[in-house]
Amino acid sequence: MRTKAHRFNPFIVLIILSSALLSQAGSVEIVRDSYWVPHIIGDTPQECAYGLAIAMCQDHPKVIVDKTLNVRGELARFYGDSLLFDDFLARAFRLKEKAEQAYPDLPADVRDYLEGFTSGVNYYFAANPGEMPNEVNSDDFLPVSEAEIAATFGLLLLNHEYFQFQQDAGALLKSSEQISASYEGMSNQWALTPARTADKAAYLLCDPHLPFEGITASWQAHLISRDGKLDFEGIFFEGTIFPSMGHNRSMAWSFTSNRPDFADAFVVKLDPNTPDHYLLDGQSKAFNTRQEIIEINDQPSDTVLIRQSDDVGVEIKLLDNNESLFAKLQIEKEPPPVEQGYRMITARTVDEFRQAMALHQYDKWNTIAMDVSSNNDVNIWFVYNARAYRRNDPLAAWKGPLDGSDSDNLWGELISFDDLPTVSNPDAQFLQDCNDAPWYVTENPSFDRSTVPVELYKGDNFGQRGKRVWELFEQGGDSMSEAYLKKVALDAKITSRDSIAPVLELAVQEGYDDGYEHINRAAALAQAIIDWDGFAHRDSAQPTLFYTWRKMTDTSIKFLDPNEIDQNERRMMLESLIDAANYLENNFGSEEVPWGEIHRLVRNGINYPLSGGTRDEDEMVASRLGKAFETDADGRMDVGGGNLMIMLIRMKGGEQPRAWTMKPYGQSSDPTDPDHYTDLTALYSADSLRPTWYNESEFRAHTEISESYPYTSVSEENTTPVLPRSPQLAAWPNPFNGMVNIRYYLPSTSGKAELWIYDALGQKVSRIHPDKLATGYHTLRWKPNRRLASGMYILRLEDGPSVFLQKKLLYVK
Numbered sequence: 001m002r003t004k005a006h007r008f009n010p011f012i013v014l015i016i017l018s019s020a021l022l023s024q025a026g027s028v029e030i031v032r033d034s035y036w037v038p039h040i041i042g043d044t045p046q047e048c049a050y051g052l053a054i055a056m057c058q059d060h061p062k063v064i065v066d067k068t069l070n071v072r073g074e075l076a077r078f079y080g081d082s083l084l085f086d087d088f089l090a091r092a093f094r095l096k097e098k099a100e101q102a103y104p105d106l107p108a109d110v111r112d113y114l115e116g117f118t119s120g121v122n123y124y125f126a127a128n129p130g131e132m133p134n135e136v137n138s139d140d141f142l143p144v145s146e147a148e149i150a151a152t153f154g155l156l157l158l159n160h161e162y163f164q165f166q167q168d169a170g171a172l173l174k175s176s177e178q179i180s181a182s183y184e185g186m187s188n189q190w191a192l193t194p195a196r197t198a199d200k201a202a203y204l205l206c207d208p209h210l211p212f213e214g215i216t217a218s219w220q221a222h223l224i225s226r227d228g229k230l231d232f233e234g235i236f237f238e239g240t241i242f243p244s245m246g247h248n249r250s251m252a253w254s255f256t257s258n259r260p261d262f263a264d265a266f267v268v269k270l271d272p273n274t275p276d277h278y279l280l281d282g283q284s285k286a287f288n289t290r291q292e293i294i295e296i297n298d299q300p301s302d303t304v305l306i307r308q309s310d311d312v313g314v315e316i317k318l319l320d321n322n323e324s325l326f327a328k329l330q331i332e333k334e335p336p337p338v339e340q341g342y343r344m345i346t347a348r349t350v351d352e353f354r355q356a357m358a359l360h361q362y363d364k365w366n367t368i369a370m371d372v373s374s375n376n377d378v379n380i381w382f383v384y385n386a387r388a389y390r391r392n393d394p395l396a397a398w399k400g401p402l403d404g405s406d407s408d409n410l411w412g413e414l415i416s417f418d419d420l421p422t423v424s425n426p427d428a429q430f431l432q433d434c435n436d437a438p439w440y441v442t443e444n445p446s447f448d449r450s451t452v453p454v455e456l457y458k459g460d461n462f463g464q465r466g467k468r469v470w471e472l473f474e475q476g477g478d479s480m481s482e483a484y485l486k487k488v489a490l491d492a493k494i495t496s497r498d499s500i501a502p503v504l505e506l507a508v509q510e511g512y513d514d515g516y517e518h519i520n521r522a523a524a525l526a527q528a529i530i531d532w533d534g535f536a537h538r539d540s541a542q543p544t545l546f547y548t549w550r551k552m553t554d555t556s557i558k559f560l561d562p563n564e565i566d567q568n569e570r571r572m573m574l575e576s577l578i579d580a581a582n583y584l585e586n587n588f589g590s591e592e593v594p595w596g597e598i599h600r601l602v603r604n605g606i607n608y609p610l611s612g613g614t615r616d617e618d619e620m621v622a623s624r625l626g627k628a629f630e631t632d633a634d635g636r637m638d639v640g641g642g643n644l645m646i647m648l649i650r651m652k653g654g655e656q657p658r659a660w661t662m663k664p665y666g667q668s669s670d671p672t673d674p675d676h677y678t679d680l681t682a683l684y685s686a687d688s689l690r691p692t693w694y695n696e697s698e699f700r701a702h703t704e705i706s707e708s709y710p711y712t713s714v715s716e717e718n719t720t721p722v723l724p725r726s727p728q729l730a731a732w733p734n735p736f737n738g739m740v741n742i743r744y745y746l747p748s749t750s751g752k753a754e755l756w757i758y759d760a761l762g763q764k765v766s767r768i769h770p771d772k773l774a775t776g777y778h779t780l781r782w783k784p785n786r787r788l789a790s791g792m793y794i795l796r797l798e799d800g801p802s803v804f805l806q807k808k809l810l811y812v813k
Helices: 045-059 061-072 075-079 081-092 095-105 108-127 146-152 155-172 338-346 350-357 394-398 464-476 482-489 496-513 519-531 542-552 567-588 679-685 696-701
Strands: 012-016 027-033 038-042 187-192 202-211 218-225 231-237 245-247 251-256 263-269 277-280 283-286 288-296 299-309 313-318 323-329 366-372 378-384 422-424 430-433 599-603 606-609 625-631 637-643 646-651 658-662 703-710 728-732 740-746 753-759 764-767 776-782 791-799 802-811
Touching: 027 045, 027 696, 038 045, 045 061, 045 108, 045 218, 045 703, 061 075, 061 081, 061 095, 061 108, 061 146, 061 155, 075 081, 075 288, 081 155, 081 288, 081 299, 095 146, 108 146, 108 338, 155 263, 155 323, 187 251, 187 366, 187 464, 202 245, 202 251, 202 366, 202 482, 202 625, 231 338, 245 646, 251 350, 251 646, 263 277, 263 313, 338 350, 350 366, 350 378, 366 430, 366 646, 378 430, 430 464, 464 482, 482 646, 496 519, 496 567, 519 542, 519 567, 542 567, 542 599, 599 625, 599 679, 606 679, 658 679, 696 703, 703 728, 728 791, 728 802, 740 753, 740 791
Parallel strands: 038 218, 599 637
Antiparallel strands: 012 802, 027 038, 027 703, 187 202, 187 430, 202 637, 202 646, 218 231, 231 245, 245 251, 251 366, 263 323, 277 283, 288 299, 299 313, 313 323, 366 378, 378 422, 599 606, 625 637, 646 658, 728 740, 740 776, 753 764, 753 791, 791 802
16 A cells, blocks of 8 residues: 655645555565656565566556567557557567577576566556556456566567668668667767766766657666665666666666667568579578468458578568568577666676676667776776677678678678677776767777777767767866766757858858858858857757758758868858748747747647757757657757656765756656656756655655555466455645545445545535446546635545545645
């Protein structure tokens, strides 16, 4: 049941009259802080995983259901044929089957963790069948197996590997054969040792740039096991069992995206003389074939033939009678990487973390890890992590569709973990990676770039964001303060402004020299750009002018390569600058439009102005970044990606770790939640890093509500979760001054159960729910009538003449 932390507030005090069940052995406590971050406390990691599943289901039930249906290949069964291709991919790449085969051989502690999470999912939906999506019946969904939960962790790998395949395949794919995937190449991470900071602490930044919704949507949680094996606070993708980055008491780690050659498109020549055979170097070889029956809602089932080859992968489509398109993905033969995920969150030192990474189960991700000992000895470590394969022609990795009949194009042996680029404790005392080539991670890295296999990286990339981090670290020297590093984390500098300003000055001078007819207006507009400091703040008008100007300037003119701009192009730049100002005047009524008016996040119908660069224009990127997935007719962007969750972590020997975060969406996915759907969006818009409450005294001091659940194991022998036998009643937040959330649980009912609000004299004031209450867990909201006076009120859960539970509420307007 739920208990409340007592803290003073002038608006309302909630006093619980009913007896409270305290956390006990075999129970899991979920403490929600005032940002709705769950702090999950159990005796063991297994119990923590159980609570993690319950908390995740509370906030994102549909995500959990849909990911499970996805790995089963059953999305079309419930949602229709629009998701038939998703089912095909899950079946073709055998996500569930490989997890089932691998599960018995997993180490016992990893199986325990999976069993805990699986039991939590089964418990939650057995107790809350109304939380299932409308299209899915809980009887058709439950029970979920441990292998299915493990397989969901492989969905992200399938997603980004197939996305790389479809980029290679290009026009050979129809839209129905493509998936929506996370865009590549935009994330930031860095680490600094105490030698570079004013307070002699170590810092690590986690800053993935990904879509805010879909498979990469973020969620924050904190896992604490009393046996000491877990005390991890981190960022999870919604519905995943392991975090993508975060920290415990002694170490922290982060990921950014890279692009190894782990996926290829092969055009395969079919053997015209032998069915289900293909040609390789002129020789006929047999496909592995099987049939899958995929159910479709309100339609006949679809029987699909799946053809696979260890040489060229899985058949995606028949191109003609002679050729077929195949997807070769590294995940094809690999089970989900759950052992590595578990070892990473339980690692206490960089050495232990390195051993976890050496399992080499994750298919990509540049990784930075940092540990701090009690006497402030610090280690920082980087690995350009990838699962890629050598081939006879390494450059084939970065070509389009490959000829699958030529063995020179095929994959060879796996590049071993020991052959990946790594750096440990560099002399420069920093590491940084902003999706750059591995040799830009620090000064004088400890590996020879000529030895890095070509299959691991694409090009000698050192982008604007990485260069900017180096610049800021050089400016900060050896005494960078906490405040300075927060500015580095939120840096919104558009570096192309610095390179183009001298070009504008020259263009204006040339305009005066040759009597350009619009020189006065062009000079005034150019001066606005020249005077701008280059920071894309949401309230500034210069970034709007700069962005619009860049959009209207011929793409052949490169702002980041000013030495290549000739006089004719400089005149074109002045003309497009005037065009940009006219566009703003015509569409917005002024040429001075705040950047946040067009660079915005729309959530629940509310516009939230954003600072930072934009991925929509290559020469206007910054560490603080947005990606617009929609733009209206006037050019206003609806930002749907960018800084998915910034986490800046501070560690120092002898002190508790501290962290600050910023996240675009609230923890809840319920648009009707008045407290936690957009609360973090407002902070994100304001560029406000909020502190996390890692230590127990901190998060209990900021508790909004706590709840305890008995651990209920669900195994093959016992598939029915044991639900509470007694009614439960809770209300939050504490305090509130406008609306209160009420959550109740009824194990059974006579059909007469009701929720009522009484005044202090025992008179009925309001019935919370118009119908009789159903069994199970349910959440309701009560907003007091405006005419209702401040004072003491009683919330009662009744069943006829019986009073199950009651709580005393003091309402103050």
